Amino acid sequence: MRYVEEFRDPKAAKALLSAIGRVADQIGAKKARPVHIMEVCGGHTHAIFRYGLDKLVHEGIEFIHGPGCPVCVLPMSRVDDCVTIAEREGVIFTTFGDAMRVPGTRKSLLQAKADGADIRMVYSPLDALELARRNPEREVVFFGLGFETTTPSTALSIQQAAREVLTNFSVFCNHITVPEPIRALLDDPHMVLDGFVGPGHVSMVIGVHAYDFIARDYGKPIVVAGFEPIDLLQSVLMVLEQIRDGRAEVENQYARVVPEHGNPVSLAAIADVYERRPRFAWRGLGEIDASGLRIREKYLAFDAEEKFGIGYAASPDDEPEGCACSAVMTGRIKPTACPQFGLGCKPETPLGALMVSSEGACAAYWTYGGARVLPRVTPEVAAQ
Structure with a gap:
């Protein structure tokens, strides 16, 4: 299968591992400490462990696992808001399935569903739109959650609802952005990072120049990567070569999928529907400036926060006791x-x-x- 088999080729993987070892030795990896490379995306984290790449690479390379999972970083207070909306009489609350088990301070959406709330799993916001069309007497709320990867589909759905004047449809917007938490992590005095493997899916939307600040302001290399083992190994090698050469650049290993300047249609929809929140709370990381999106005034009729009087309130780090x-x-x-x-x-x-x-x-x-x-x-x- 094109773009799959060639990126899982054992001979190519072995050659890349040898090259990684040579470059790691050249830069003295492990002599003082390992080279710390953060894979920002949770999909990359799982690919690394699925294919055993953490065990195959040079011992002087250590993967640091970034906050690249929007479900993971959702604060408990926002889950509580979801439950509050879902438990309103006459509401059909729709969400992606992976958000069902996220714990709030009282309960998860799955528990709220078991308690009688009408909560339905959907595959896209278009499914929620269809529910609103079929149930004009009910309020249909879509839980808008995700990085820039899923943000355009929610924006396009809001635009469609506006064209159809679907007054019983709204979005509880919790979309977040990738560059801002990377900056926050780089500003963390506890963080020791030498380079990044950049997210592939997010970069399909925003392009590669959104990461220019990483190289320009912090002197760290970043390579946008695909999700197959050859993609990841090649990206690690590219990061190491930049470190060896004393360079800090934004490179695109995933050029077969990621355009340099992103997807113009998606970016236009995002710009039309959303604006930045001044601050947004990330579970495990606290509040990060301008890292969340909210619905613009022109589309407030489709904003569940506005419709249900759920204002954004910054919450403290609310991890359960003992979690790290x-x-x-x-x-x-x-x-x-x-x-x-x-x-x-x-x-x-x-x-x-x-x-x-x-x-x-x-x-x-x-x-x-x-x-x-x-x-x-x-x-x-x-x-x-």
Whole structure:
């Protein structure tokens, strides 16, 4: 199959691993400390563990798992708002399936559904639009969640609802952006990073120049990558070559899919429908400036926050006691060192942000055998 088999070729992988080893030796990886490379996207994290790349690369390379899972970083207070809306009489609340189990302070959407709320899983906001057409006597709310990858489809659905004057349709907007949390992580004094493997799907929408600040302002290389093993190995090699050569650039390994300037239709829809929130809270990371989107005034009729009187209120870091998601996302510990990993926090009963979604780092460790026993840290150390 084109664009799949050639990116899983064992001979090509072996050649890339040899090249990675040579360049890692040239830059002295592991002599003082490992080279820390963050894969921003949760899909990359799972690919790394699925194919065992963490075990195959040079011992002087350490992957740091970024906050690239929008379900994982959703704060509990916003889940509480979802439940509040869903439990209103006459409401059909629609959501992607991976958001159903995200715990709030009272309950998850799955628990609210079990308690009688009309909550339905959909594959796209277009499904929610169709429900609104078929149920004019009901209020249909779509839970708009995700990075720039899913933001355009929600924007286009709002535009369509406006054209049809579907007054019983609205969106509870929790769309977030990728560049801002990267900047926040780079500003974190605890963070030690040497380069990035950039997200592929997000970059299909926003292009590669959104990451220029990483190289320009912080002197770190970033390579936008695909999701097959050859993609990731080639991207790691490109990052290492930049470090060896003393360069800091934005490179595009995933050029077969990612255009330099992104998708103009998607970007136009985003610009038309959304504006930046001054601040938005990320579970495990706290509030980050201008990292969330809200619906513009011209489309307020389709804003569930406006329709149901749910104002955005900044919430403190509300991780359950003992969870160390923030420490994992900033590279201070590995998931298996969290006090709750595999004990109170498992995929079927997630507590922490990174175990909730199938793309979370903790879920990757659990699923693909990355659960090598590491010393557990105390909650006090995890919070430092």
